[in-house]
Ligand SMILES: Nc1ncnc2c1ncn2[C@@H]1O[C@@H]2COP(=O)(O)O[C@H]2[C@H]1O
C-alpha cells in the first residue's frame with residue numbers, strides 16, 4: 515500500500531542484473547555484482563520515495579543459489595518491497611526459495627488506489643525467446659475485469675515487439691502480436707514494460723506506452739543486425755503512475771560509465 519496522502523505509486527524497475535555466485539566473475543568484461551551495487555548506490559542518492567522495486571528477470575547468470583542471495587542481500591538495503599518475475603536465464607525454483615521473504619517475493623498483481631500492476635511470466639524453459647501462455651493472457655483479462663476503474667501497467671521479461679536488433683529480436687516474445695492485440699482491447703492498460711533487450715525504448719502502440727529498460731550490467735547497441743555491445747552506462751527506470759493514467763518515467767544511468775564492457779565480444 516501507499517503511505518497516507520500519496521496516491522501516485524513510485525516504482526523502480528531494475529532488470530537483467532545477471533549476477534554470478536562468485537563476486538569476482540564478469541560478463542563480457544563487466545563485474546555484474548559491482549555494477550548492480552553501483553546502480554543501487556545511484557538509487558540511494560535520489561530523493562524520490564520508492565513504493566516498490568520491480569525486478570523483471572535475468573537476475574542470475576549462472577543459476578547458483580549464491581547469485582540469488584546476492585540479489586536479495588543487495589536489495590535488502592531498501593525498505594521498499596521488491597517483486598520479481600523470471601527471465602530466460604533464471605531458475606524459478608531457486609528463485610522461489612531464495613527470493614522469498616516479507617519484502618522480496620514473486621508477485622502477479624499489485625493493487626494501488628488508482629492503478630494495478632500486473633507481472634507476467636514469459637519464460638519458456640530452456641529457450642531464450644519468450645511466450646505468454648493462455649493462462650497468462652486470461653489472467654490479464656480477469657485482472658482488468660476485476661478492477662475496471664483502475665489504470666493498468668503490465669510488466670514481463672521479454673519484448674513483445676522487435677526492437678530493431680536482428681540477432682536479439684529472434685529471442686523476443688513469440689506471441690507479442692496476440693498479446694498487444696489483447697491489450698489494445700482493454701482501455702485500462704496504459705503501459706507495457708520489459709527488460710531482456712538491455713537498451714531503452716519508449717514508443718506508443720494503440721494508446722499504450724511501450725517501455726524497455728537498460729540492464730544493470732552490459733548494454734546492447736540499438737539497431738544492430740549482429741551482436742554488438744554498447745558503451746552507455748548501466749541504469750534503471752523510475753515509473754510514477756499518475757492519477758489520470760499517464761506514466762511519468764525516466765531512465766537513470768551511472769555517470770561516466772565505470773563499467774566499460776569488452777566491445778570485441780561476440781556473444782555469451
Ligand atoms: N551472438 C549472439 N547471437 C544471438 N543470441 C545471443 C548471442 N549472444 C548471446 N545471445 C543470447 O541472446 C540473449 C539476449 O539477452 P539475454 O541476457 O537474455 O541472453 C542472451 C543470450 O542468451
Ligand SMILES: [Fe+2]
Pocket residue numbers: 530572601602603709710711
Ligand atoms: Fe533475457
